[in-house]
Amino acid sequence: MSNLGPGRGTGQENPPDGGAPRPAGWLRDAEGPPYPPPPWRLVGDLYASIWLVPRATVPLLAADAIPATIAGRALVVTGWALYAPSGVLAYREALCGVVLRAPRVPAIAITHIWVDHPASIAGGRALWSIPKKAGRFSGTPETGAEVTDAQGQPIAALHILPGRTLPWRQGFSLRTVQRSLDAGGGAPVIARLRATGRLGLARADWRFDAAGPLGFLHGLRPWLSARLERSVLRFGIG
Template structure:
């Protein structure tokens, strides 16, 4: 499968919610050998995001991902234990270049992974930016990759549905601590260490 060379310059929108989850429930096989989940009182902050990459991106596709903060090489990074995309090129590129465990999925009504409804929204002023590193382990390789994101953020109310027997069943019944949407998102992902 062909996919674009890194870095990928992406644009689109997303909805993201942060949950508090007992550390023992959070997958850890994706962590590089020296990375550790950051926990507080036995809980990990788990972000779940649904992203739509739109025309103007290296690839156009949809993605559902789980991300956790980790301590890695003396700093803080983000690690992605679970992620699904509806693009073979995205799956192959993410796995081969960055060690991100992308799997193929279909999204929409009847999804066996997750569904989300978004309501309301309070616009935060200006354009927000975030950057840093992902720290991944896949197929015996440790990979660290630089990323940078910016966009217009709205606080929102979300209602997530995670089938109890699905891959995100450990989130079933949990209420997000905070949720937001990002419009006019710009993401640059690539540049490995």
């Protein structure tokens, strides 16, 4: 995706796993890397945009997951997160999901997600059937950020222009509803999360590779964008 341009901002490389000892109580499946037990407490800055897209372009969902719609168009969310070492894991994340029709607590099905920490990949898949894959990240959303897949193929770029931020902290609850990643399928896997932080509107310039996994968003503009600064997120709560 040549129109994304070179990575800007911090220029940090992906943090290596390093083979460091893991805290007691971490879990491990088969030969994969260990990962923290739930719930995960994550700390950092979150950026999100909501899109209105034709229902026919929505990625495949679980059979009983019904997208929420406005004027016949489905609500799709793209997100970017930078999680700090003060949480259980420090890593970067880019995702896409579909907002679901839910009677009480808002729900989302995450259809695409890339992170740069092996423990996040292993834990997200094993605990909540979130289809995490390895990604390579550069820059920051407020200076210009990019993500590619593990082979270096471009996926998305994001540049955020922050707006006014509320002076108090806001709290949000959400559920993820995922298709089971087990070979035999099974019932959807549901996880609850709670996030608090300083909410602000933003103007987001997203760019997607037309031939990439998020190509169905190529050329579109988000309906609404926001950021959650200094957020504390608890994922997988009871």
